[in-house]
Amino acid sequence: MSKAVRLKKGLDIKLLGEADQVKVEAKQPTMVALKPSDFHGLIPKVILKEGEKVKRGEVVFYDKYNKDVKFVSPVTGTISEILRGEKRRILEIRISVAATDEAVQVNPVDPSSISREEVKSTMLANGLWPFVKQRPLDKIADPSVTPKSIFISAFDSAPLAPDYDFILHGQDQFFQHGLNALAKLTDGKVNITLNGKGASDECFQNAKNVEINKISGKHPAGNVGTQIHHFDPIDKGEFVFTLNPQDVVTIGKFFAEGQFDASRIVALTGSEVEASARKYYKTIIGARLDTIIDGSLTNDNVRVVSGNALTGKAVEKDGFLGFYDAHITVLPEGNEHKFFLTEGWLAPGFDKYSSHRLFPTWLTPNKKRRLDTNLNGEQRGFVVTGEMEKVLPFDILPMQLIKAIMVNDIDAMEQLGIYEIAPEDFALCEYVCTSKIAIQEKIREGLDVIEEECM
Template identity: 25%
Template sequence: MTSVGLLGSDLPGLRPHFEVEEGDLVEKGQVLFTDRKDPRVAFVSPLAGRVTGISFGARKTLSSCIVTATEDASPDHATSPIEATDHQSIRDVLRSRGMWSAFRTRPFGRIPDADAKTLAIFVNACQASMRAPDPSVVLQGREDLFRLGISHLKQMTEGKVFVCQSPGEALCAQDDRVEVVSFGGTLAAGLSGTHIDCLYPIRAGIEVWTIGYQDVIAIGHLFATGQYLGERFFSVSGGGSAPARIVRSCLGAKISDICSEQESPCALAGDTLTGHPATYLGRFDLQISVGSNVIATTSVERRSHGSGPSALIATRALDNALAPDILPVPLLRALSIGDSETAKRLGCLALVEEDVAALSRVCTSGAPYEALLRLVLNELMAETA
């Protein structure tokens, strides 16, 4: 591992207040910057190393912060478990120790406000695609940390914690506050938008949070050991029939550190359908797709987007790419013309970009639905401000 990147694209609108400067040595879990709007929310380094790049976007929003591993980086220090039993102390730990950014709100797909409350928490423990890491495999030997993470999530909501998984043996025990639900059979089964639409449909005044299963493990690890867990398991797969290989690396890892020299030039962050070219993995990327056909297919699709939308035709692929209760063609039409009220009525508040990424590839119109959805969500969010 040579370097990691904390990317502004994962933190839309965030204006950081940096606690470090370029050239500073940092420890794993050390605060790099805080949210200027609320300094209680901290963002930390996934590894020990040196800060080698800080760049800003428009209006001093974050573009990227790069940390490069060095031989003189400090090793992990001995720590002790963190005792936190009530919701306020748990929140304080998660905010100050870099784990608050693991949550995303629905609606709008933002990091929750520091004092926000949620009516339910959705843990996505589904295998997002056939070649994504298998949660049941990743959890082997880490079951206790996962259970500990779930127990702390229960303290953060008055409602339920929904553990959404692929069909198979339950990944954790159920009780009156934890419900394990299986999803499978369609392209959309692994998406949090599908889980929310089926189990807790978004209405006015409702806010729920989502979090990935590996982040739940990291929360359990933080409270069990007092140490920030910056490592995650990723899959690397090619375009053929060979099985994906699972690698252990850091959040925001540089793709060329994970892939071979032959793989790196044609690697995508994500699966072959919804992935995108990138230098560093995003905060929620758990899969790398490689192969000579991957970039070519994506670039053709993106060129078609630039030539203007074609007719929008209802297909089975569209039906399988969205939650079963959401009508794809009416929703996509509303997004295409920026009709936010109709899109809201059709269920867009349960969705974020990842939920419609496949639609941009399988829809005959060729429209960029991720960007169109974000425009509509931003308009609706501005109305609630």
């Protein structure tokens, strides 16, 4: 039976630079990259060497500690460079794109007609399993476990987030095919959560063999963690799988056509992007970003983020799109000194925004603003303010949980709800934190401790 929830807590950060609902083809990238850092806890075992040819859908590396989880090339080309960091840690596997496309081909199959193990083995062998993440731990799902349910959020409520109704319009058949495959992985329900504020695309509304729920309210209403918390909470020893809607389409296309299709539609957003360039670009997973943003920026003093402004990763202008990202945000870099009387901390703040109502701008909450990356202060004592509780729509005490992580109190972490959360769920807590603590990093550290000691 479907459910509807209305959140009372949260915060919508109104930023300038939303993408127009126009789809265009991005330039064909000359290079793509697979970044092991996109997959937390992964230690890759590369099976191809620099200079070797690779087909689209051919295995490039696998997880050293779980050989069944394989990662495939999104393009046909040549392994041009394996970039390493300290202690020879692999940072990027760069692939030069060939002029002609050649894909690994398998026989198409209707996932509804095969067994769970056959669906799972097909996904593992052909690079589809990394699209499936799990709670707890917020990492690639463990193929040896059976989740009690699967969750797909049909919308994103983050600042300048892409519109999945627009992106998936016309993809009904592939989306349903992907849902049929996912339904084989669980004894429970496949849940699709719609935005309760308005109508959703037919791709989501007409989905079959799923539970359709609705949630409304401010961000993080679109976070899958928020939805799990309100519709099917996780207890210790339980698992829930989660996926992005575009990744469901990728899975469905593979079963329908027998090829790995790495195409992805990405929204280019941000106040520092020319208004005419703020669109949706069809590109490839791991594509070089300069094929999208070249000639589109208003100035050079910017921060390019693969993902949204709250949880994305800063990358160079010629960096690469993250594996799970359908969003590029370009923000003003906050490295300019501001005179304290006119633009600094003693300024009246008629052009500033604060979630704490420090400036008169709180009277115009719906006005979209050009915000930079300046922290506006340094790290200081971690004090109780009550601000985190206003933006976290969980039955969790955020301050107490973060402090339990800081002192490595495992029992307290478990009692305070560590199994339900992911770093992205605490992004708003980090934003409103007056102590300037990197809260998302702390949450990740806590999850790593839980994995090592309790899983």
